[in-house]
Structures are given as C-alpha cells and as structure tokens.
Amino acid sequence: MGGTQAILDFGRWIASRPSGTARLGCSAGPLQLDLMEGKIVGVTGPDRAALVDKLGVEPADGENLITAAEKTCSGGNLNEIQAVGAVKSLLLNSLKAWFLDPNRTFSASHNPPQNPSSHSISPTHAVVELVLSSQDDGLADVILPDRNVLLTRTEGFLDLYAPLGLSEEADLIVAKITGQRTGEEIQTHSPHPKEEVGRLLAALVAAGMLSVREPDPPAIGIHLTPEPQTTPEDDDDGASRSRRLSPLVLFVPIVVFVVIIAAVWWFVLRDDSPAPAASSSAWGIAVDLGCEPHEYRRLLQVARVNDNVQPIAVTEANDGGEGCWRLVWGRFATAAEAHEAFADVPAGIRREGFELHAVEIPADESSGFPGD
Numbered sequence: 001m002g003g004t005q006a007i008l009d010f011g012r013w014i015a016s017r018p019s020g021t022a023r024l025g026c027s028a029g030p031l032q033l034d035l036m037e038g039k040i041v042g043v044t045g046p047d048r049a050a051l052v053d054k055l056g057v058e059p060a061d062g063e064n065l066i067t068a069a070e071k072t073c074s075g076g077n078l079n080e081i082q083a084v085g086a087v088k089s090l091l092l093n094s095l096k097a098w099f100l101d102p103n104r105t106f107s108a109s110h111n112p113p114q115n116p117s118s119h120s121i122s123p124t125h126a127v128v129e130l131v132l133s134s135q136d137d138g139l140a141d142v143i144l145p146d147r148n149v150l151l152t153r154t155e156g157f158l159d160l161y162a163p164l165g166l167s168e169e170a171d172l173i174v175a176k177i178t179g180q181r182t183g184e185e186i187q188t189h190s191p192h193p194k195e196e197v198g199r200l201l202a203a204l205v206a207a208g209m210l211s212v213r214e215p216d217p218p219a220i221g222i223h224l225t226p227e228p229q230t231t232p233e234d235d236d237d238g239a240s241r242s243r244r245l246s247p248l249v250l251f252v253p254i255v256v257f258v259v260i261i262a263a264v265w266w267f268v269l270r271d272d273s274p275a276p277a278a279s280s281s282a283w284g285i286a287v288d289l290g291c292e293p294h295e296y297r298r299l300l301q302v303a304r305v306n307d308n309v310q311p312i313a314v315t316e317a318n319d320g321g322e323g324c325w326r327l328v329w330g331r332f333a334t335a336a337e338a339h340e341a342f343a344d345v346p347a348g349i350r351r352e353g354f355e356l357h358a359v360e361i362p363a364d365e366s367s368g369f370p371g372d
Contacts, residue, residue, distance in 0.1 A: 007099065015160060021111065031046065040122070043064060046065060083119075092129070149183060162303065288302070288327035
C-alpha cells in the first residue's frame with residue numbers, strides 16, 4: 001500500500017496496538033519495526049553509522065538497534081535512557097523521510113517478534129512528537145493534505161491520547177473533534193494559531209487516533225421551474241388567455257399527498273410495541289456533563305485517572321459553537337442493568353449535585369473505555 005493511504009493504514013495499525021512487524025519503504029531505505037502489544041521492541045534499517053556516532057557501538061548486520069543500544073548500557077558507557085533515546089532519534093529521522101516520500105509504502109504482518117528487546121519505544125508518542133515538533137507544515141500537509149474532511153475519534157481514542165500528556169490547549173482543540181466538523185472548521189473556530197491546530201490534527205491522524213472521511217454531499221432539492229408567462233400577443237383571439245399553474249399550486253397537492261401517506265402509516269401501519277434493542281448497543285451511567293472547553297478539560301482529567309470512564313460527545317451546537325460532553329462510567333447490556341449499578345459508581349468521579357442517569361453509548365464509543 002502506497003501514497004497517502006499508506007500513512008492512514010500505518011496509523012490504524014499502530015493504534016490497534018498489535019504484535020507484529022511493520023515494513024516501511026521509501027527512497028531513503030527500508031525501515032522495519034517489530035511491535036509487541038503496541039510497543040516498538042525492534043528497529044532495523046536506519047543508518048548504522050549514525051548509531052555508532054551516537055553510542056560508540058557497531059551493530060551487527062541486520063541487528064535490532066534497540067538490542068545494540070542495550071549492549072552499550074550493559075557495558076556501562078551510557079544509561080538506558082540515553083541509549084534508547086539515541087535509537088528513538090534515529091527512528092524519528094527515518095519516519096520523517098518516510099512521511100515526506102510520495103512513493104512511500106507500508107505493509108505489516110501479525111507474527112509476534114521472536115527476540116524482542118527488553119526496552120521499548122511507544123510508536124504513538126514517536127509519531128505525535130515528530131509531527132508536533134516540525135518547524136513547518138510540510139509533514140502536516142502530506143499527512144492531511146485536504147482539511148475539508150470530517151475528523152472522528154477512533155475506537156480507544158482516550159487510551160491512546162491520555163498518556164501523551166499534551167497541553168491544556170491541545171485538550172481544548174480535541175474537545176472540538178466530535179465527528180461533525182471538518183479539519184478546516186476546527187482550525188477556523190479554534191482561538192489557537194491555525195498552523196498549530198493543523199499540526200495537532202495531522203499528528204493524531206498519523207498516529208491512528210483520528211479517522212477521516214469526506215463530508216456527506218448536500219441534499220438534492222426539488223426545484224420547480226415556473227412556466228413562461230403568456231402575453232396578450234400570445235393569444236390568438238385576444239379573449240381567453242391560457243392560465244399557467246404557479247409552482248405553489250403544483251406544490252400544494254404534493255404536500256397534501258405526503259401528509260395523507262404519513263397519516264396512514266401512523267394510524268394503520270405503526271407498531272406501538274417498543275422496538276427491540278440492538279444486540280450491539282451498550283449503556284453507561286452519566287456522572288457529569290460539560291458544554292464549555294474548560295468543562296471538557298475537567299471531564300478529561302477525571303477520565304485520565306479513573307478506569308472505565310470516558311467523555312462522550314452528546315450534542316453539536318449550532319453556529320460553530322461548542323458541543324456538549326457527558327462523562328460516562330461503566331458499560332452494561334441494558335438500561336436496567338445500568339440503573340441497578342448506580343450505587344457502584346465511585347464517589348470520586350461523581351459531580352456534586354449531578355443526578356446520575358443511564359445513557360446509551362453510541363456504537364463508535366462502545367468499546368473505547370480505558371482498560372478495556
């Protein structure tokens with residue numbers, strides 16, 4: 001898989017926290033990443049001479065650079081942080097070359113690495129750090145070339161985002177990502193510098209935390225073209241002029257017909273019995289609500305330090321305003337089960353004065369709780 005799609009596929013792959021091997025190809029040379037449960041435990045491909053310069057050790061042919069760094073640590077020349085940090089620096093350089101190469105390729109296998117190193121690097125941290133630290137918009141533009149796409153948080157978003165420990169400004173930008181705004185709209189409505197917002201969005205896309213899709217096409221309306229009006233000269237006898245039906249006259253019967261059909265459906269065809277709940281639906285307990293950026297920050301801080309808690313977007317305000325977010329605890333098969341668990345809600349996550357209530361969790365949020 002090549003081109004921009006390779007970037008999206010690579011992001012989705014690392015976001016799934018796999019055990020396997022990624023192979024990234026570009027003109028700068030191949031890069032192989034071995035992952036164990038979502039952590040990079042093997043790096044092969046970056047310039048070996050650069051590692052010699054940084055660590056003073058010559059890796060064997062095809063040797064995992066993290067393993068080579070570990071050998072340096074065992075020799076007492078460097079501590080672990082310095083050694084693994086040197087490998088991460090080389091990794092970032094290789095990833096940057098891959099992102100910027102229009103002929104980039106990506107493929108992956110899900111076979112766990114045979115000899116993983118005891119040290120690891122977070123691919124999510126590495127990708128986000130690379131994009132956010134860029135001095136220009138070159139990386140952001142190749143990752144997210146079209147900002148007029150809807151951005152949606154992927155499954156398990158909070159599990160990946162919270163450990164990054166980004167700034168309050170980043171949290172406020174993330175609060176605008178509800179699946180209802182395009183990247184361009186998020187940049188436009190944010191009080192933060194547009195280029196910084198763009199880098200953050202691109203970083204989250206590259207790390208697989210955001211998915212992109214084209215906005216739905218506008219609804220196609222029915223336009224009635226009025227008939228040309230007649231003039232006295234158009235009448236042969238000048239007596240009885242032909243009357244043209246106006247668009248309104250044509251439209252009224254259509255409305256009446258639709259109303260009649262709706263009434264028949266309501267009184268004859270409708271079923272008063274409650275619809276069965278979808279087997280894939282899930283329920284949670286709302287413990288807090290916020291509709292302002294600073295309130296979303298409060299919800300996010302609670303979710304970061306408590307298991308089984310997640311902010312979930314519930315409304316989208318008009319005119320470019322902020323949406324609202326519920327803080328939801330737990331996951332249950334039915335609303336009745338959620339009601340029965342009210343007494344089990346930890347006191348530390350309940351907002352004083354907020355009345356607990358069961359809420360249905362949207363399908364795209366139903367498996368994104370921390371710890372799942």
